[in-house]
Amino acid sequence: MSQARFASCIPLPLEHKVLVNVIEKAKDWALMHGVGMRDKKHFTKDAIQIAPFVLLPSPFPRTEFTKAIELQTVLNELMHKVAHNEEFLEHTLQNALQVDEFTANLYDIWVKVRNEGITQPISLGMLRSDIMLESRCPHTENQCAKHTPYCSWKQVEINSIASGFGHLGPVSRDIQSYILRQLNRGDLIKNMPENRALSGLCSGIIEAYDLFGIPSAVVLFVVEEVSYNICDQRFHEFEISETRPDIMIFRKTLNEIYEETELNDKKQLILDGHPVAVVYYRSGYEPAQYPSSREWDARLRVERSTAIKCPSIHYQLAGTKKVQQALAAAGALERFMGSSAATTRVRDIFTGLYSLDFDENGERAVEMAIADAERFVLKPQREGGGNNLYGEEVRDALLRMRHSRERAAYILMERILPPLVSGYVVRPGAPVPPQVVDLVSELGIFGVIIGTKDKIISNRQVGHMLRTKLADADEGGVAAGLGALDSPYLI
Numbered sequence: 001m002s003q004a005r006f007a008s009c010i011p012l013p014l015e016h017k018v019l020v021n022v023i024e025k026a027k028d029w030a031l032m033h034g035v036g037m038r039d040k041k042h043f044t045k046d047a048i049q050i051a052p053f054v055l056l057p058s059p060f061p062r063t064e065f066t067k068a069i070e071l072q073t074v075l076n077e078l079m080h081k082v083a084h085n086e087e088f089l090e091h092t093l094q095n096a097l098q099v100d101e102f103t104a105n106l107y108d109i110w111v112k113v114r115n116e117g118i119t120q121p122i123s124l125g126m127l128r129s130d131i132m133l134e135s136r137c138p139h140t141e142n143q144c145a146k147h148t149p150y151c152s153w154k155q156v157e158i159n160s161i162a163s164g165f166g167h168l169g170p171v172s173r174d175i176q177s178y179i180l181r182q183l184n185r186g187d188l189i190k191n192m193p194e195n196r197a198l199s200g201l202c203s204g205i206i207e208a209y210d211l212f213g214i215p216s217a218v219v220l221f222v223v224e225e226v227s228y229n230i231c232d233q234r235f236h237e238f239e240i241s242e243t244r245p246d247i248m249i250f251r252k253t254l255n256e257i258y259e260e261t262e263l264n265d266k267k268q269l270i271l272d273g274h275p276v277a278v279v280y281y282r283s284g285y286e287p288a289q290y291p292s293s294r295e296w297d298a299r300l301r302v303e304r305s306t307a308i309k310c311p312s313i314h315y316q317l318a319g320t321k322k323v324q325q326a327l328a329a330a331g332a333l334e335r336f337m338g339s340s341a342a343t344t345r346v347r348d349i350f351t352g353l354y355s356l357d358f359d360e361n362g363e364r365a366v367e368m369a370i371a372d373a374e375r376f377v378l379k380p381q382r383e384g385g386g387n388n389l390y391g392e393e394v395r396d397a398l399l400r401m402r403h404s405r406e407r408a409a410y411i412l413m414e415r416i417l418p419p420l421v422s423g424y425v426v427r428p429g430a431p432v433p434p435q436v437v438d439l440v441s442e443l444g445i446f447g448v449i450i451g452t453k454d455k456i457i458s459n460r461q462v463g464h465m466l467r468t469k470l471a472d473a474d475e476g477g478v479a480a481g482l483g484a485l486d487s488p489y490l491i
């Protein structure tokens, strides 16, 4: 069975001279417009290198794109409700907490702040729902009844912390528009949907800042010791400072927050003499970002404070893989959304998701995956890419963990098989011109939601990003060096 395939927006290959010429221009365009990252191998703060990008935008069905855009506010609201449902989170995470220290540490902070009394009822969610087109249709052997090389899209995951690419998403459209113009195909740009992710995400931070309501307050970005994805982060700052020059932004690591902040008697988080209005985490989602108890103490201090957190700790817990899996279980969505048409639309985006708990369902899932490992992805409660297991690794891991409680920290997910498209990937330091290769894409839709447990103040879809990787690669993180920036070409 051959994998379904889309036609590239311009027939490939391009003529050698044209290709070399346009790549040279595009690389300079990239460097001069922040399509960049810091070099992991030869790190210096003084240089940016191009981020890998796909030369031409990748095809994406217009109807499916529209469906994804339209569903985002429904997903935002669902996440908001899940984050505020203590009983559901507790029940869903209980087994994973026994064996996953990182999630347990987050959970402990949540329990502590709840017991002390929540000082800031407002949460800021800057979410990104990641999806892939599924090329295998369950209704027919290989083709959808619609006779398109895809059936519909499925959700890979939803991110509630450090949902990046608010800048790199829109700027990917800009660079590919420039490339199309250089190739005398500017007429195709009309098929690339507008993308205002950066201003949309920043509007969430600004709105939360205004809700905090103290004019001298500041915004705090929580960052890694070393930020490789620096362009994406800094452009958020630049955008806010242009729209709202009155808002001062600080970038601090968790360790610096430990050293440089304090809580005053009103539980305000004080930094450099100013109360912090909004804390925006671009770090804090993986164990390595908490090398000592100081980082955990800093996280607790922030969580105790009146600052509006993006995300608050319960939002981070709601974004775990385990919660995604639990939402796909029978009856779970109804609990949050009733039996509405929206509920059906959300259920349709879930591919097979299975718990590996020690019960009948868990046993069945283990047996199923051992028997047919290629069909699945095994996911721990982690973020940031590179943590999942595929194919043979799934079988090996499950054979090893079959009788160990460790397995409850994982979920099992059906592997999505997206349609292929041919394309060129431009990478820093790689030979020019590159070969034509087979690629697959993952679309991320951004959402902003602000509210308290009982009231949603704002809820909107704000833009998108597309990442594309080699068709035979398991994962496609751009910062991890596997994926490449891209944008959708609607067909």
Ligand code: ADP
Pocket (backbone or CB within 6 Å): 130, 156, 157, 377, 379, 382, 383, 384, 385, 386, 387, 388, 413, 414, 415, 416, 417, 442, 474, 475, 476, 477
């Ligand atoms: P993370 O939070 O680390 O980003 P993801 O669930 O997004 O975890 O998985 C990382 C990557 O693995 C995705 O970007 C995608 O490329 C691949 N992946 C994850 N789940 C699936 C799946 N069910 N089918 C196909 N690929 C997947």
Ligand code: MG
Pocket (backbone or CB within 6 Å): 157, 158, 159, 382, 383, 384, 385
């Ligand atoms: Mg994630």
Ligand code: MG
Pocket (backbone or CB within 6 Å): 130, 157, 385
């Ligand atoms: Mg992901």
